[in-house]
Amino acid sequence: MTKNFSFIEKLRETGLRPTKQRIKICEVLFNREKTFHFTINDLVKKISEELNEKISLATVYNTVHALQKKGYLKEISINSNKSYFDTNTSVHHHFYDEDTHQLIDCNENEIESVKVKNNITGKKINSVEVLVRVASDNQNQN
Amino acid sequence: MTKNFSFIEKLRETGLRPTKQRIKICEVLFNREKTFHFTINDLVKKISEELNEKISLATVYNTVHALQKKGYLKEISINSNKSYFDTNTSVHHHFYDEDTHQLIDCNENEIESVKVKNNITGKKINSVEVLVRVASDNQNQN
């Protein structure tokens, strides 16, 4: 499995021991074309589907948080009871489908660049993110 | 208590029965100068502090959700394990101070209105919110 050497390197470079579990989680997260939006539960499901393995829930939490801390994953601000993560760590925007609870990347050209005219004094802007909440046209009114 | 007549009216107009509990919650939420960012727990505390009353937790949840559904409260997207609500229901944005974990309203003129050029087909846009994450200039790297 040549492809995993890179993960082993990456992990070691970052100061994370390349354990079996972490390598597998990296495979699932980063061996894909499209960026991946997921909750912990999504990830656990992918692990069992794609690798036919079971990694303890606590380990999945630990690893995702470790990868996030090291800048390989980004947590997205949605008000949901669950945390959403994104393998695309660049600053970008999202649609959140309130019917299906899915996060969808905005293409660069779908939202005009947001201009922040005044910042809080003494602070640096780390990111400017837009969340567009959408839902079916019919099920809006209570 | 003349001031409560307005809440009784508002509730009834909206199709919500003006119960004792709902009127009290409205008092706490809306009888204030500044807009109020709160979690359910904050609100329960305010109720007991300001009114010296105890309203069942379930009722607080129900009422806040009812008021939100009717457009009198807005839920804010922050990734926290708790839900944050805002008495300011106008379209407006927030700064999130990553040092202090505080939410700060953006004034109307601080962010240019966001234009969403393409929406997901078959969906209606419910909200467009910007979160500007800020932090001290010096403490960014982990």
Added chain:
DNA sequence: CAACAGTTTAGAATAATTATAATTTATAAT
């Protein structure tokens, strides 16, 4: 290969929220 710190693990604990089902209340009809 031995030692040790770092990881993994199952399961318990915690915290926010939602569901349940009995009681109470607001209102409309009498």
Added chain:
DNA sequence: ATTATAAATTATAATTATTCTAAACTGTTG
């Protein structure tokens, strides 16, 4: 007014996501 009703409140249980714990295991270093 009184009653009937649907809606709301309540205490408590259930659920869900997440974190904690402590024991077992594993990767790395010498």
